[in-house]
Each structure stands twice: as C-alpha cells, then as structure tokens.
Amino acid sequence: MSNVNTGELLDFQDYSPDHNNRSARIDVEAVHTNQYNNTMSNPNYNFEEPKEIQEPEAAPQSNHNFWTIEYYQKYFDVHTNEVVERIISSVLPQKVSRNYFDERIKGKPDLYGPIWISVTLIFTIAVSGNIASYLQNANKKGFVWRYDFHLVSIAATAISCYVWLVPLALWAALKWTSSNDAHDEIENQDSKSPTMMSLFCLYGYSLSIYIPVAVLWTIQVFWLQWLFVLMAAFVSGAVLIFWLMPALRKSKYFLILIGSILAFHFLLAAGFMLYFFHQPSSADVIVTTTTPIPAPKV
Template sequence: MSNVNTGELLNFQDYSPSPEHNDRSARIDVEAVHTNQYTSSMSNSNYGFEEPKVIEEPTSPTQSNHNFWTIQYYQKYFDVKTSEVVERIISSVLPQKVSRNYFDERIKGKPDLYGPVWISVTLIFTIAVSGNIASYLQNTNNAVEWRYNFHIVSIAATAILCYVWLVPLALWAALKWTIAPDGQNEIETQASSSPTMMSLFCLYGYSLSIYIPVAILWTIQVSWLQWMFVLMAAFVSGAVLIFWLLSALRKSRYFIILVGCILGFHFLLATGFMLYFFHTPSNSVHTVIVSSTVKSA
C-alpha cells in the first residue's frame, strides 16, 4: 500500500476544464433553461384551437352602368366643383382666359349639367323680372293700368329649354353624320372627332350665361341700344361656340353651313328675347289708347 501525502489531500486543487468540456456544458445549460421555460409556460397556460378570423376590408362601391332613363345615370354630371363652374362660365365669355384645348381636355372629357341647369333657371327668372320691368317703364305715361304678366315665366322657360336641348341635339347629329372619315376605321374617327351629346349640352348651357346681364340691360328703353346688345350677345356667344367646336367643324363636309346655323340660331334667340319681352313698337301705345277711349265712349 503506497504512502499518501495527507497534506496534498487537504489542500485545494484547481481543476480547469478543457475547452470542449466548457462549451458543451454551457450549451447544455442554455438549452436546459429554454426547455424549462417552455415546459413551464405549457403547463401554466390553457391552449385551445381558434379559427383564424378573416378581416374584411371595406371595398369601394362598384360603378355599374345605369340606364339612360334613371336618376343614377345623371349623378356623375352633377359632380362638379364650384371653381370649375366659375371657370367654365368665364371661358364661355372670355375663351382667351383658358387654354386653347380647354374644351377637349376639360369639358369634352368631363361634361356637367349643374352649371347649365342653374344658368338656364337664372336666365328664365331674369327675363321674367326684367321683362315686366320693361313693360312697366313702357306704360308709366299711359292711362292703361299696368299689371304683372306671369305668363312670361312659362314662355321664357319653354323657349330656353327647347333651345338648350334641341339645338345641341341637332348639331350633334349633323356633326356625327357629316364628318368625313380620314382613316381606315370610320367609327373610331367619328368618335374621336365629333363631340359627345352631353358635352354639347354643357357647352350650349354655359353659352347662355352672357344673356343674364344683357337681359337686365334690355330694360333700357332705347331702341338702338337694345339692338346693339342683341348683336353683341349673339356674336359673343356664337363666336365662343365656334371657337370651341372649330376642330370638329373643320372636319365636316358642311363647315360653312354649320357655322352659319350656329350664329343664325343665336341671333334668332337674342332677337326673339328682345322683341317679345323688352321691345314694344311705338304704334302699340297709340292703339291701346284709342281702344281704351272707344270702350269708354
């Protein structure tokens, strides 16, 4: 039996583990910690199967093609800003204030009926009120008792509505069938050159805006001044229409006839307004006085 040094046994010994042993023990300790945390969480929590919830995102309403006779069809023609309406009213009197291609870029692509409807309604009541004022001024020095004529409203409404709807419809048909095709596909050529029906309704509606101030000026009972306002309103309104439609009119086989018809109908409209609502011939005053004296006798 070998002798053992008791002094060495009582002293502390330093055992440095090998690198392989150190790495392996550290890895085992880390794995053990994660394993204990996972098992403890599994034992403490209650797990149940839940079906995944499908979150429905709000979808924008689809634009369906509505019928021509429904109200929903015309909603897009009233979706217009106030600035656009003001800009189109200015362009109907002063086209140089906007770009050269304003009709093709803004009106032809996005026509509206909001402005034309309000312009037509405003013009109807302006003519009715101004016409009665002119009638009152004409009969101030006469013995005949003056009365308000309510029939002017219906007559002015019929004339304006017929003009705003029938004349653009006739012009649209004339441009559609008289534009000469310059390419292989005749249908595509006519569709690109000819303005749409709604764009013509929009253009003609805005062209009547100049008659609103002119209707007020027609109350001035000076014959030559009234006729000057007739020529000015008809020329400005008709020239603006020709200016915007010039590219389509040039492609028509009847360019001169269409230009003459546009100016002619505007002149007839202005002349009809002035003669029927604002102008009274001088002979009518004497006729009314003579008839009243005969009835009294």
C-alpha cells in the same frame, strides 16, 4: 493601414479556374452557414410561413340605366370653382387654355351649371320684361299696368327648346357629316366629334352672357337694344365656334354649320328683345281705361 503596392494592383493577375470556383463556393457556403447558425441559435426565433399577398380587388363598375336617377349623378358632380371657370370661359375663352374644351368639358361635362344658368335666365328675362313694359307705358294716361306672369312660361319654353333641341341637331349634323378616317382618329383624338352631353353643357354655358344683357335690355333706346342683341349673339356664337372648330372642320358642310350656329344665336337674341323688351307701336297698344262712376244725385 498597410502599404499597398499600386503596381501590383495594376498588373493583370492570373488565376486558375479551379481557384476561382473554389473561392467563390467557399465564400457563398460560408455566408449561408453563418446565417443559418445565427438564426437557429437565437432562442426567440419562430418560423413563419410566407403569406400570400392579396391584391386589392377593383371596384365593380356599375352601369346604370339611362332612365334612372343614378345615371345622371355624375353630371352633377362638379365643384363651384369649375362652374365659375366654365362661365368665364364661355364669355372670355382667352382666359383658359386653347384645349380647355377637349381637356375639361368633353371628358367631364356637367348639367349643374347649364340648368342653373337656364333657370336664372328665365326669371331674369321675365322680370326684366315686365320692368321694360312698365317703363314703356308708365306715362300714358289711363293705362293700368299689371304684371304678366305668362312671360315666365314663354321664356321657359323658348330657352328649354333652344338648350336641348339645337345641340341635339348639331350633334346629329356632326355625326353624319363628319369625314373622319380611322388613321386620323388614332393620331388626333381631339378631332373626334363631341358627345351629346358635352354639347348640352357647352350650349348651356353659352347662355350666361344673356343674363346681364337681359337687364340692359330694359334701357328704352332702340339702337342700344339692337347693339346688345348683336353683341350677345356674336360673343356666344363665337365661343361655340371657337371650342368646336376642330370638329366643325371635319364636316363636309363646314361653312353651313358655322353660319347656322351664328344664325340661331342671333335669332334667339332678337326674339328675346323683340318679344319681351321692344316697345310696340301706338296702334298695337291696348289701353285699359277706367270709366268714372257718376256721383249719386242728392
């Protein structure tokens, strides 16, 4: 390498405008001329016209009717780990994040988990209720125990009405009693009232605690049965209030809605215990006796 005087590099150089323009024009023209000559001298060169880049078309969004099966397909598109996670969050909400309902359930509610939980609870209550009936009257003389198939239909009617009608009433109450202004809705999207499907989903998962409690209700200890009633009603009701607290605070009847949620859960648990598992008094028991057939005379 040749020696370069650093002093000359640090000094300001004076170039005339004509010299700058001419140098730049010569360099640019030389570059384009060399590229053109190299391209044309290549025997394998083929000129190709530029092709237009076509952007991928967006998939058309189909709006299915409310009365069609395709409309409900999205509510059954859920993975097993999501169902398990939602069941755990309905019993132990501290296991998930504080905004779990707004981030996971409100944006993507499902009906797969609530339907299976309701069906499982129906058969669990019917079977456990018959077991409790057998344990209550097994030692009574002259009592012939028979399985009561009507308990399935009664449990199905009670659970179906509760899962569908109570969330519908709560959705209407939140919709017509909330005092959200436009400024609050823009700043805080989580304060919006939950959708109807998200309430169906939330109430369906809140019944999961009643499945193990229905088995424990077969223990024929009166005070223990009522303890399970209070525990199930408090846990399921408290989880609902925990997830719906931002929406409940926007209602004019905040305390009334909280009391109603707890009261309905307590009535449901007490109704299950008193009708299916409670031992009635001796005066109300209908004992079926068998009349002995006299032996034929010889």
